[in-house]
Amino acid sequence: MTIEKVSKAFGGIHAVEECSFDVPPGLITGLIGPNGAGKTTVFNMITGFLRADGGSIRYKGEELLGLAPHQVEARGVVRTFQHLRLWGKMTVLENVLLGCRTPLGENVLTLFLRPGRVRAEETAARERAMEVLRFFALAGRAHELAEDLAYPEQKLLSMARIFATDAEILLLDEPTSGLDTDSLQKIVPMVRRLVEHGKTVLLIEHNMELISQLSDEVVFLHQGRVMARGRAEQITRDPALTEIYFGA
Amino acid sequence: MAAYVAHYLVMVGIYTILAVSLNLLVGYAGIFSLAHAAIYGIGAYASALVALKLGLGFWGGLVVAAVAGACAAALVGIPSLRVAGDYYIVASFGLQVVILTVFMNWTDLTNGHAGLVGIPRPRVFGLVIDNPFKYVVLSLALAALTYAVCRRLTGSAFGRTLRAVREDEIAAQATGKNVVLVKIVITTISSALGALGGSLYAHYITYINPSSFTLDESIFIASLVILGGTERLAGPVVGAFILLAVPEALKFLAIPDTVAAPTRQILYGSLLILFMFVRPEGILGRARVKSA
Secondary structure, three states: OEEEEEEEEEOOEEEEEEEEEEOOOOOEEEEEOOOOOOHHHHHHHHOOOOOOOEEEEEEOOEEOOOOOHHHHHHOOEEEOOOOOOOOOOOEHHHHHHOOOOOOOOOOHHHHHHOHHHHHHHHHHHHHHHHHHHHHOOOHHHOOOEHHHOOHHHHHHHHHHHHHOOOOOEEEEEOOOOOOOHHHHHHHHHHHHHHHHOOOEEEEEOOOHHHHHHHOOEEEEEEOOEEEEEEOHHHHHOOHHHHHHHHOO | OHHHHHHHHHHHHHHHHHHHHHHHHHHHHOOOOOOHHHHHHHHHHHHHHHHHHHOOOHHHHHHHHHHHHHHHHHHHHHHHOOOOOOHHHHHHHHHHHHHHHHHHHOHHHHOHHHOEEOOOOOEEOOEEOOOHHHHHHHHHHHHHHHHHHHHHHHOOHHHHHHHHHHHOHHHHHHOOOOHHHHHHHHHHHHHHHHHHHHHHHHHHHOEEOHHHHOHHHHHHHHHHHHHHOOOOOOHHHHHHHHHHHHHHHHOOOOOOHHHHHHHHHHHHHHHHHHHHHHOOOOOOOOOOOOOO
């Protein structure tokens, strides 16, 4: 995926200004920067939740800017949210099923005209969803409400939901925020395993140590602009960037 | 007495159709509509008019009613459901007002306040359904069919998507759901089914006028859904049985004739308030929507 000269202003404030970087396939790219750097705005523009003022975001030769969120997902780019946005009143299994492809069951015509095919599709989707839940060590909680899960499990579920979509590029918005050290031990290897399963990850993260552990490449944003790009250790050891990041 | 019970059951069937179809919107998709009486009226007038002016039979009238109800809902839903938030409440209120005004003032077509008389009784397999006993079967059969359609919808991947949209539209969009399309589709289906209730009513009473399709009626249908419990498909059915039975039961109270009508109204209203205090989630509420 190539992001090229993407800009977004809110009134007179330039949240993102001519931001350009690549998300190389099969790697984890970390998007870092101090608060207000424009990281979530970039996520919102990639996934169609915000309309960019200019620039281009291309994936597999197609322009993503201007597409609605569901169209972006259909092209293989999905995201999690910082505040998770799980369907709390639905079961863990249902949360993952909603990520699985069930075009026949979601079409009201085929629902009534092709009941056999719809049943077969639903059975396959449930098997797939359970497989995903096993991958994320959540199979035992499949029939519980999502809101009843502990916070680290909810984080895993938010990743499981997008993993089930079969999208190739996963955008993770602060996957480890609010977690204690023990919980981090569960989440961090899981992010790595996503890449081992053929996914490309772009993640926003505030924990510099984790960024160094996880990311193959890092993009440093400041005041909506890309300040630096490179290997994680190279970026995190740069004193000028550290000063901007920590304000010290 | 038997005819009285049969009449009650016919009306339960009609209101079950109205309430179950409205529950698709309110309970499953989280879209509140104030226009279900207008949709009910569109079904009744469409079916009555094609019977009276074109000589179309009951079954043809049912189809016309469903199409007319669906078209009216789509007309309002397509622009208003594109915007997130509660705009549809206002838009549906507007639809209710416009449709009622049309019923009252397009006299060449609807005969205004005087309404349409002489709507033919249904004929099913050559048998004229000309009394409440026969109509009970037809009414409950159509109610059961509506219930079955709603059950199929809500128990499917489509139903799962509806609940996801109700809980969090943004999350639904992020996982690839076309939220606007889903909302327009369910509004159209809900209205098509609701209009069937209107058709059934018109051919049962054989006379319709605008007073049956006012905003009060929309609120009454919403009450059936809320009192029964929005989170269960059977909730509105229970709501229809109870809310139609209560005023009938109150008729058996020994109240002086001079104050009977207002006293019954006060008792009826008080009972509704009491129900909501005792079971704010509805009679069948709280239990979860069909889980995976």
